[in-house]
Amino acid sequence: MPVDGTPDPHEVEIPFGTRLKLNRTRRGMTREVLGGLVGRSASWVKAVETGRLGTPKLSILLRLVEALRIRDLAELTGEQSVPVELFTGxxxxxxxxxxxxxxxxxxxxxxxxxxxxxxxxxxxxxxxxxxxxxxxxxxxxxxxxxxxxxxxxxxxxxxxxxxxxxxxxxxxxxxxxxxxxxxxxxxxxxxxxxxxxxxxxxxxxxDPHALGVAAWLLAQAHRDAGDWEAADAVTEDASRHLARHLPDGGRDVLAVWGALRFEAGYTAARRGEAGSAWRHWDTARRAAERLPASYYHPMTSFSRPVMGAHAVTVAVELRSGHEAVRQSGRAPAETIPSRPRRARHRIEQARAHRLAGQRDEALRVLEAAHEAAPETVRYNGFARRMVLEELESRGGHHRDRAGSLAERIGLLS
Incomplete structure (x- = not known):
C-alpha cells in the first residue's frame, strides 16, 4: 500500500461492476447510452455496476470492450487478459x-x-x-x-x-x-x-479541402477514443470554415462539408440522440444530391450511394434493428465503387441483421464482405466481434461457418 494510505489498484481486488462504472464514467457515458451500445437496458447496466448481476458472458464482455474502447479485457475483469488484437486487428x-x-x-x-x-x-x-x-x-x-x-x-x-x-x-x-x-x-x-x-x-x-479531410479524420479519432465532445468541436469548427468556401470551393469542398455533417450525425447516434442523428444525416444527404450521380470522393467516400450506407450505420448505432435492415435493403453494396468501402458497408449490414435477430443473414453478409475485401474484415472490430460471438453459438451450423470465417481472418492463428 502506498505511504499515503491509498489502496494500490494492483493489490486490491476491484469488483467487475466497479471497474465497469469507472470506465463508463471516464468516457462520459450515461447508463442509457452504454446499455444501448451493447443491446441492454440502463437498468441492466446499473444492476451489473452495483453487483446485483455478475460478470456477463464473453459475447457481452466483447461488446462492452468495443463500446468503451478498452485496450485489454483485463481492464474490465481484472484477469482474463485478452489483447486488443482480438477485436481491433x-x-x-x-x-x-x-x-x-x-x-x-x-x-x-x-x-x-x-x-x-x-x-x-x-x-x-x-x-x-x-x-x-x-x-x-x-x-x-x-x-x-x-x-x-x-x-x-x-x-x-x-x-x-x-x-x-x-x-x-x-x-x-x-x-x-x-x-x-x-x-x-x-x-x-x-x-x-x-x-x-x-x-x-x-x-x-x-487549403479548405485539405483542412476538411484532416478534420474529418481527426473527429473520427476523437470519437473512437470516446471523446465525443472533442469530436463535435472539430466537426463543427471545420464545417463552419468550409461553409464559407462552398460558393467557390468546387465539388470536393462540398463533399467534405457533407462528410463532416454526417460525422456529426454519427456521433449523435452513438449518444442515442435519434432526432439529431437523422437531422444531420438528412443535411448530408441533401449535400450529396447536389453532386453528380457518378461522383465519389476518394478520401471520405462521400457520394449518393454512401449516404444509403450511412443510413444503415445511423440506425445500427441507434440500436434500431428493423429500421437498420430496412435501410440496408435500400442501399445495395454493389453501387459503392470502392472495394474496402463496399466491404465496410456489408459489415454494417451484418450488424443490422444481428440486431434484428437474423443471424444466418448476418453471417452470409459477413462472408460477402470478406469476399469483397478480406483486409477490411480482418481489421474491423465489429466484424471480429460478431465472428467471436458466433463461435459461442449453441448451433453447430453457426459455429462451423463462424469457425471457417474466423480462420480466414486470422482469429484462430
Whole structure:
C-alpha cells in the first residue's frame, strides 16, 4: 500500500461492476447510452455496476470492450487478459516501414523533392489502387513510405510562401492516406501523431479541402477514443470554415462539408440522440444530391450511394434493428465503387441483421464482405466481434461457418 494510505489498484481486488462504472464514467457515458451500445437496458447496466448481476458472458464482455474502447479485457475483469488484437486487428507486416517513414526527418537530405503536382498525381494513383484492391493495406503500405518521405522533403525544400503552402497541402493529404493504413492496428500513438501532423500541415496550407479531410479524420479519432465532445468541436469548427468556401470551393469542398455533417450525425447516434442523428444525416444527404450521380470522393467516400450506407450505420448505432435492415435493403453494396468501402458497408449490414435477430443473414453478409475485401474484415472490430460471438453459438451450423470465417481472418492463428 502506498505511504499515503491509498489502496494500490494492483493489490486490491476491484469488483467487475466497479471497474465497469469507472470506465463508463471516464468516457462520459450515461447508463442509457452504454446499455444501448451493447443491446441492454440502463437498468441492466446499473444492476451489473452495483453487483446485483455478475460478470456477463464473453459475447457481452466483447461488446462492452468495443463500446468503451478498452485496450485489454483485463481492464474490465481484472484477469482474463485478452489483447486488443482480438477485436481491433493485428499489426500489418508493413507497419514498421510506415512508422519509420513517419518518424524520418528530411533535414539534410540532398535529393531534390518532386514538385507538388507530381506528388498529387502519385497520391491520386494511391487512392485509386486502394479502392480497387481487396488487400488494400498491402497496396497502400508499399506506397506510403515513399510518399511520406517525398512530401516531407517537398515542404522542407519549398521556396516561397506559395510553394510551401502547396507542399503542405499535399503532405496533409498524404497523412490522411496514412491514417487509413494505420487505423485499427495496435499503433494508437502513431495514428494520433499522423492525425495531428496532417491537421497542422492543412492549417498552414490554407487549403479548405485539405483542412476538411484532416478534420474529418481527426473527429473520427476523437470519437473512437470516446471523446465525443472533442469530436463535435472539430466537426463543427471545420464545417463552419468550409461553409464559407462552398460558393467557390468546387465539388470536393462540398463533399467534405457533407462528410463532416454526417460525422456529426454519427456521433449523435452513438449518444442515442435519434432526432439529431437523422437531422444531420438528412443535411448530408441533401449535400450529396447536389453532386453528380457518378461522383465519389476518394478520401471520405462521400457520394449518393454512401449516404444509403450511412443510413444503415445511423440506425445500427441507434440500436434500431428493423429500421437498420430496412435501410440496408435500400442501399445495395454493389453501387459503392470502392472495394474496402463496399466491404465496410456489408459489415454494417451484418450488424443490422444481428440486431434484428437474423443471424444466418448476418453471417452470409459477413462472408460477402470478406469476399469483397478480406483486409477490411480482418481489421474491423465489429466484424471480429460478431465472428467471436458466433463461435459461442449453441448451433453447430453457426459455429462451423463462424469457425471457417474466423480462420480466414486470422482469429484462430
Amino acid at each position: 493485428p499489426g500489418h507486416a508493413l507497419l514498421p516501414r510506415v512508422r519509420e517513414a513517419v518518424n524520418a526527418l528530411p533535414v539534410g537530405d540532398p535529393r531534390p523533392a518532386p514538385p507538388p503536382e507530381h506528388l498529387r498525381a502519385r497520391l491520386a494513383g494511391a487512392w485509386r489502387a486502394r479502392h480497387s484492391a481487396p488487400n488494400h493495406r498491402e497496396v497502400v503500405g508499399r506506397l506510403l513510405p515513399g510518399l511520406l518521405e517525398d512530401a516531407q522533403r517537398a515542404v522542407h525544400q519549398a521556396e516561397g510562401a506559395s510553394a510551401r503552402a502547396r507542399a503542405r497541402s499535399v503532405l496533409s493529404q498524404v497523412c490522411s492516406l496514412a491514417q487509413f493504413f494505420i487505423a485499427y492496428q495496435p499503433a494508437q500513438g502513431l495514428l494520433w501523431r499522423v492525425a495531428e501532423r496532417g491537421m497542422a500541415a492543412a492549417q498552414e496550407s490554407d
